[in-house]
Amino acid sequence: MKFFNIGILGTGFMGRTHTYAYKSIPFYIQSPIALAELKVVFSRSQERANEFAKKYKFEKAFSEDWRKLIDCKEVDIVDNVLPNFLHYEPCSYALEKEKHVICEKPLAVRLSEARNLYEVSRKVKTKTMTMFNYRFIPAVQFMKEFIDSGQLGRVFQIRCLFAHSGHVNPNRPWSWKEDFQTSGGGASADLGIHVMDLLRYLVGDVSKVVALEKIYFPERKNSLGEIKKVTADDAVICVLEFKNGAFGSLEATRVGTGYKNHLRIEIHGSEGGLIWNLEDLNYIKLFTVRGFGSRVGWETILLDLPWWPPRGHIGGWQIGHVFALYRFLESIAKDEDFEPSFYDGYQAQRILEAIHVSFRERRWVDLDLIQ
DSSP states (O other), X not given: OEEEEEEEEOOSHXXXXXXXXXXXXXXXXXXXXXXXXXXXXXXXXXXXXXXXXXXXTOSEEEOSOTHXXXXXXXXXXXXEOSOGGGXXXXXXXXXXXXXXXXXXXXXXXXXXXXXXXXXXXXHSSSOEEEEOGGGGSHHHHHHHHHHHTTTTOSXXXXXXXXXXXXXXXXXXXXXXGGOHHHHSOSHIIIIIHHHHHHHHHHTOOEEEEEEEEEOSOSEEEOTTSOEEEOOSOSEEEEEEEETTSOEEEEEEESOOTTOSSEEEEEEEETTEEEEEEGGGTTEEEEEEGGGTTTOOSOEEEEOOSTTSSSOXXXXXXXXXXXXXXXXXXXXXXXXXXXXXOHHHHHHHHHHHHHHHHHHHHTSOXXXXXXX
């Protein structure tokens, strides 16, 4: 068994989620070939860094300069869960220092930054991951295998909705997520980027998009009571064409009143259909054309980690992070290629950029022109 020393940049919600995932690996994987040692943590507040390190058993805690964490000789993997506008520079620096790098989505605020990170990653021997954790949920793995096996037939259409209700309250304080310059988008970059990756993963590359974005609350007060402008979208809806001839729709909203974490995917093909929803994540609905004449209807399938021997018990949505991080550790231990890498982060960012361009210019956008 190999152990890899982890340095985590960020102590917010995703910092806690990644920490939980690293610690949970041996509870889900009975015979892991690689495990993580939580060594160093960074926060922009020394107090938060110290509290986080004490609570979750990190050996060192830094603030003020994230380079101190990356420069630590004992750190093998830099895990960046800082706000979007702090993705590019730390990840770039970590690659220069030949560290393995994990970055939360989106890979960067600007497409040029995402492209640069991908291009640098091609020149180094270390491995990269863009944290598209939903790829690793058993139901999504089932859909991927079912489609790739040909049992769905020719893919005709895909519908995706990712809805939260976190921005419905007009009194929600303004934060960096409301500023396009620091977030790279609102619902589109926060939620929609996950769907953009799943579309590529399940169906294939996108060729064209047309989109609309909407800001429902153009102003919010920050924690000091100051009125600040909101420049990042509250909701986005778009139509997409795929290179393989399929087409689909993508919706992402942070004003989806009544929803908590509603990620719904429908895929329709010549031989059947698939439906999955993150809020009921352990079930897949499957329809097959072969049922005509004998039975007509949707079959509900309960997933119990069938793709990961030995079989295990069902987990919550965090299971995606557990398996994603373990697969990354495993890929380093075995020196195997890993997906989703910074390449996949860059490709999802191209779709995100095309959506923004389409909305601004009110037209269809060809992905081949978005580089």
